[in-house]
């Protein structure tokens with residue numbers, strides 16, 4: 001297997017200016033940053049145990065959230081400097097009012113090539129066809145277990161039948177490839193890893209196993225429940241034999257494998273045991289209008305303030321470029337630095 005861990009290079013002296021002939025934006029380490037993950041809301045219709053504490057999160061007041069027009073203004077500026085991939089997330093993106101129209105407007109922005117979404121799937125049965133018609137290309141759906149009762153416990157109240165119906169609707173709408181995200185938590189769903197992996201035998205899905213990260217409010221779940229990808233993979237190989245590696249772009253957070261003869265693939269997302277920061281290609285936009293430079297560090301740059309005072313597109317571009325230039329090399333989990341400042345549902349994963 002190719003190790004994605006590469007030593008931290010020196011920052012360059014140049015600002016994040018494109019190289020001659022290049023339209024994309026690079027950070028100070030030379031990484032092309034072309035992927036914007038947009039949190040459409042900090043609200044959610046679930047309370048997953050690895051994402052939120054039992055009492056939930058403090059939601060931002062409505063007036064602090066970006067409106068559709070503000071969001072589109074920021075995306076237009078980002079697309080002009082090479083942000084060609086957008087991922088809509090949350091909280092739960094499907095609870096945002098006017099979602100389909102928002103996707104349609106984003107898809108019409110010059111430079112936007114790929115719009116995808118990460119969702120818990122509960123509302124997809126109703127939305128999948130309209131989203132696909134509006135320009136959504138792909139979808140990743142969170143599913144940590146196949147057992148209805150365990151699903152109810154892990155999500156603090158969710159009904160798994162709605163997710164199955166959502167997956168079927170997404171398939172029917174042509175949203176492909178479908179990726180299923182499972183956060184593996186010891187003592188909760190780790191024994192189900194082989195059953196989840198087994199879904200790929202008959203289905204062309206990518207089932208991904210994610211190491212639980214210590215975001216705000218769930219550090220205890222990480223401390224007690226982390227299962228490394230190496231252990232998860234070993235559990236799968238005990239049942240299905242050696243996995244075959246499948247080539248994937250290095251900027252893909254998942255390392256991809258296949259059970260011999262399976263229709264679908266398996267992804268291992270290992271931010272804790274095998275960080276993939278060397279190939280990071282993304283920044284995030286929070287629902288309250290901050291450019292978040294790394295999932296696991298608190299560094300943020302305000303862009304809402306600029307949009308609200310009617311700044312020009314050039315000014316917005318300058319702010320985004322300056323933010324990208326400040327992007328940290330990677331997280332500090334190995335050094336014990338957990339100052340993430342926000343919970344996962346407030347950032348979007």
Ligand SMILES: Nc1nc2c(ncn2[C@@H]2O[C@H](COP(=O)(O)OP(=O)(O)OP(=O)(O)O)[C@@H](O)[C@H]2O)c(=O)[nH]1
Pocket residue numbers: 087089116118140179181210252253254269271280282295296348349
């Ligand atoms: N540490 C870290 N984890 C990430 C990053 N991007 C995604 N992840 C983790 O991977 C999980 C799944 O990500 P998704 O929202 O499905 O998106 P993705 O895997 O980047 O999407 P595609 O590769 O475009 O399908 C997230 O919830 C995070 O747990 C990242 O930049 N850093």
Ligand SMILES: C[S@@+](CC[C@H](N)C(=O)[O-])C[C@H]1O[C@@H](n2cnc3c(N)ncnc32)[C@H](O)[C@@H]1O
Pocket residue numbers: 044050051089090091092093118119120140141142181182183210211212213214215218344345348349
């Ligand atoms: C924050 S959710 C937002 C989108 C949507 N609500 C969903 O659940 O798919 C995005 C992803 O983050 C993952 N996630 C949440 N908390 C996590 C944690 N502590 N560690 C790793 N992944 C986590 C979820 O499983 C989900 O796949």
Ligand code: SF4
Pocket residue numbers: 044045046047048051052090091092120142344345
């Ligand atoms: S993982 Fe997604 S569905 Fe679950 S609580 Fe977090 S934001 Fe909501």
Ligand code: SF4
Pocket residue numbers: 271275276277278280281282293294295296297328329330331
């Ligand atoms: S931890 Fe930060 S730098 Fe590393 S891959 Fe994730 S977002 Fe990128």
